[in-house]
Amino acid sequence: MSHFVQDSAAPGRGDAALSIxxxxxxxxxxxxxxxxxDGVSYEVGRGxxxxxxxxxxxxxxxxxxxxxxxxxxxxxxxxxxxxxxxxEDLLRxxxxxxxxxxxxxxxxxxxxxxxALNPVFRVGDQLGEAIRKHNPDFSRSDARRRAIDLLxxxxxxxxxxxxxxxxxxxxxxxxxxxxIAMAIANKPSVLIADEPTTALDVTIQAQVLDVLKLxxxxxxxxxxxxxxxxxxxAEMADRVAVMYAGRLVESAAVRxxxxxxxxxxxxxxxxxxxxxxxxxxxxxxxEGQPPDLMHPPSGCRxxxxxxxxxxxxxxxxxxxxxxxxxxxxxxxxxxxxxxxGVDGGVREREVDNAGSGGGGVT
Amino acid sequence: xxxxxxxxxxTLARVTASPGLRFAIQRVGYGVLxxxxxxxxxxxxxxxxxxxxxxxxxxxxxxxxxxxxxxQRGFDRPILxxxxxxxxxxxxxxxxxxxxxxxxxxxxxxxxxxxSLKLAMVSLFASLVxxxxxxxxxxxxRGTWIDQVSRILALIGQCTPNFYLGIVLILVFAVQLRLLxxxxxxxxxxxxxxxxxxxxYAAAETMRLLRSSLLEVFGEDYVRxxxxxxxxxxxxxxxxxxxxxxxxxxxxxxxxxxxxxxRAVVTETVFTYPGMGMLAFRAIANRDFIVVxxxxxxxxxxxxxxxxxxxxxxxxxxxxxxxxxx
Numbered sequence: 001m002s003h004f005v006q007d008s009a010a011p012g013r014g015d016a017a018l019s020i021x022x023x024x025x026x027x028x029x030x031x032x033x034x035x036x037x038d039g040v041s042y043e044v045g046r047g048x049x050x051x052x053x054x055x056x057x058x059x060x061x062x063x064x065x066x067x068x069x070x071x072x073x074x075x076x077x078x079x080x081x082x083x084x085x086x087x088e089d090l091l092r093x094x095x096x097x098x099x100x101x102x103x104x105x106x107x108x109x110x111x112x113x114x115x116a117l118n119p120v121f122r123v124g125d126q127l128g129e130a131i132r133k134h135n136p137d138f139s140r141s142d143a144r145r146r147a148i149d150l151l152x153x154x155x156x157x158x159x160x161x162x163x164x165x166x167x168x169x170x171x172x173x174x175x176x177x178x179x180i181a182m183a184i185a186n187k188p189s190v191l192i193a194d195e196p197t198t199a200l201d202v203t204i205q206a207q208v209l210d211v212l213k214l215x216x217x218x219x220x221x222x223x224x225x226x227x228x229x230x231x232x233x234a235e236m237a238d239r240v241a242v243m244y245a246g247r248l249v250e251s252a253a254v255r256x257x258x259x260x261x262x263x264x265x266x267x268x269x270x271x272x273x274x275x276x277x278x279x280x281x282x283x284x285x286x287e288g289q290p291p292d293l294m295h296p297p298s299g300c301r302x303x304x305x306x307x308x309x310x311x312x313x314x315x316x317x318x319x320x321x322x323x324x325x326x327x328x329x330x331x332x333x334x335x336x337x338x339x340x341g342v343d344g345g346v347r348e349r350e351v352d353n354a355g356s357g358g359g360g361v362t
Numbered sequence: 363x364x365x366x367x368x369x370x371x372x373t374l375a376r377v378t379a380s381p382g383l384r385f386a387i388q389r390v391g392y393g394v395l396x397x398x399x400x401x402x403x404x405x406x407x408x409x410x411x412x413x414x415x416x417x418x419x420x421x422x423x424x425x426x427x428x429x430x431x432x433x434q435r436g437f438d439r440p441i442l443x444x445x446x447x448x449x450x451x452x453x454x455x456x457x458x459x460x461x462x463x464x465x466x467x468x469x470x471x472x473x474x475x476x477x478s479l480k481l482a483m484v485s486l487f488a489s490l491v492x493x494x495x496x497x498x499x500x501x502x503x504r505g506t507w508i509d510q511v512s513r514i515l516a517l518i519g520q521c522t523p524n525f526y527l528g529i530v531l532i533l534v535f536a537v538q539l540r541l542l543x544x545x546x547x548x549x550x551x552x553x554x555x556x557x558x559x560x561x562x563y564a565a566a567e568t569m570r571l572l573r574s575s576l577l578e579v580f581g582e583d584y585v586r587x588x589x590x591x592x593x594x595x596x597x598x599x600x601x602x603x604x605x606x607x608x609x610x611x612x613x614x615x616x617x618x619x620x621x622x623x624x625r626a627v628v629t630e631t632v633f634t635y636p637g638m639g640m641l642a643f644r645a646i647a648n649r650d651f652i653v654v655x656x657x658x659x660x661x662x663x664x665x666x667x668x669x670x671x672x673x674x675x676x677x678x679x680x681x682x683x684x685x686x687x688x
Contacts, residue, residue, distance in 0.1 A: 070586055102591065112583060117584055119584070168681070
């Protein structure tokens with residue numbers, strides 16, 4: 001199914017903790033088949049934070065859910081690809097092995113902490129359950145002690161008392177702390193955080209982000225941070241993969257990406273972040289609407305909204321290959337060379353602004 | 363960060379010092395009001411069924427005999443006085459003597475309470491034994507033939523009148539196969555057919571509710587969290603999904619017990635099961651309104667008590683409904 005030839009697998013640094021190769025995921029709907037992820041490849045290296053950026057519906061969450069096999073099937077179906085982790089293809093391992101990996105070797109933090117915890121069980125028991133599942137030799141009191149330590153680590157005050165409480169007695173920010181504690185409970189080697197701060201109040205986002213950083217330091221896990229918040233990505237990520245309409249459009253080290261994007265969609269994303277600089281400017285949105293994945297645009301999926309296209313027909317007819325354009329840089333644009341000029345990118349000063357304006361991460 | 367999100371309505375229960383006690387007092391208060399209302403309705407309705415003297419005395423009784431009967435039984439007094447008499451009697455569980463058997467009406471009803479409760483409990487148990495596996499299976503195999511078949515069975519179960527079902531079961535299992543007795547009794551063998559008759563309707567309802575409730579819960583984020591923790595499907599479904607899906611089921615089970623007590627009148631009569639229902643049926647047929655009054659009051663007490671138990675159980679299942687502040 002791949003539209004590009006790429007022997008050296010996905011963009012990454014090489015020492016991959018997890019690598020997704022040519023993943024294609026479809027959803028069967030009453031209106032027809034929708035391809036949510038189309039030939040996506042990326043890797044995350046040990047100790048690295050990979051930011052995955054894109055609009056809603058760009059396939060970034062679906063890709064992450066596929067890693068742990070958490071997509072509801074049906075309607076979802078993995079059409080092709082491999083997800084390599086410690087020498088195994090997660091798309092083909094047995095259920096038992098997958099359960100060992102879930103929450104053990106690979107853990108996930110979800111978007112909405114308000115609904116991610118089970119309302120009818122005590123928070124501590126839910127945490128303890130995750131611990132005991134992967135440490136069968138732990139006694140109940142061992143698990144309890146570890147759970148209380150974890151609650152304390154993620155900044156829950158009075159952890160011993162909080163252990164006994166139910167999720168509705170926790171605020172949203174505290175619930176997300178619990179989810180992070182649950183994710184790092186078994187020292188995973190890969191941590192996936194899917195929009196971990198999106199559902200939280202802005203004032204809480206910064207605190208939760210600090211906990212996430214702490215969690216990463218504590219475990220040394222390779223982290224996949226999924227977000228549409230460029231500020232968060234700029235703050236946290238080492239490397240960034242940009243997705244659009246189910247495909248990767250660009251991948252680069254975070255500094256390179258913000259300093260000089262090599263895909264017009266990335267450029268549009270960066271420009272659309274509100275700036276806190278002195279001069280008051282109107283926001284620069286990306287023109288047009290996000291694509292309808294039931295009927296995706298031909299050729300380059302971004303071409304109907306692209307500022308760089310300037311009417312060239314190849315954009316509407318040929319899908320641009322996702323190819324390496326420089327060391328550590330990949331782009332899927334027919335005309336990425338045209339973006340090497342100074343005007344193509346944004347200056348360093350604005351990157352910092354994007355950081356403070358986008359997500360309140362200071 | 364605050365302990366509790368103030369906008370959540372269920373934290374209201376924390377405002378009072380001892381919400382558990384307050385809840386209990388409130389519920390008992392409701393119960394008293396319900397019983398009072400029931401007593402008025404029962405008293406007036408039984409009065410509307412006709413002149414008791416005309417029922418009891420033989421047709422050839424002289425007007426003097428009728429009058430003497432009325433005075434003797436107190437039916438000549440003003441209605442409010444009679445109601446007060448009835449109410450104060452009811453408070454001491456004294457409704458007077460049966461017009462037919464002449465025994466104490468309350469004793470007659472209470473003697474039959476235990477067999478009736480036994481039948482209701484066994485029926486409820488039977489309904490759960492049928493409904494839980496079927497509902498679980500239907501939800502897990504959603505859209506397959508298993509789901510379709512169990513839904514059709516549920517529909518049939520809900521559409522079949524229980525007197526008809528009772529007669530069919532007697533014909534098949536007692537008359538044809540000779541496996542079980544045709545008449546019910548509060549013994550293991552004697553309970554099977556009446557319990558199935560009474561339990562099937564509830565089973566159908568519970569099964570449908572459990573199925574839809576589970577399907578809703580399967581889509582919840584916390585079920586995904588359970589899977590993401592590495593829990594097996596068995597633990598995910600039977601522990602994490604089931605406890606949440608059980609909340610609406612328990613609510614409905616309380617209602618089912620109430621209607622079951624009512625439906626028992628017909629079922630007990632079909633099986634000549636020695637419960638309150640059959641007693642009530644006979645009393646109604648004989649216009650023995652004293653016994654009917656005692657029966658209705660006992661029923662009302664049973665229903666009020668069952669509702670209280672369900673409310674308590676409900677709060678055990680769903681910690682968001684706090685009765686006692688921790």
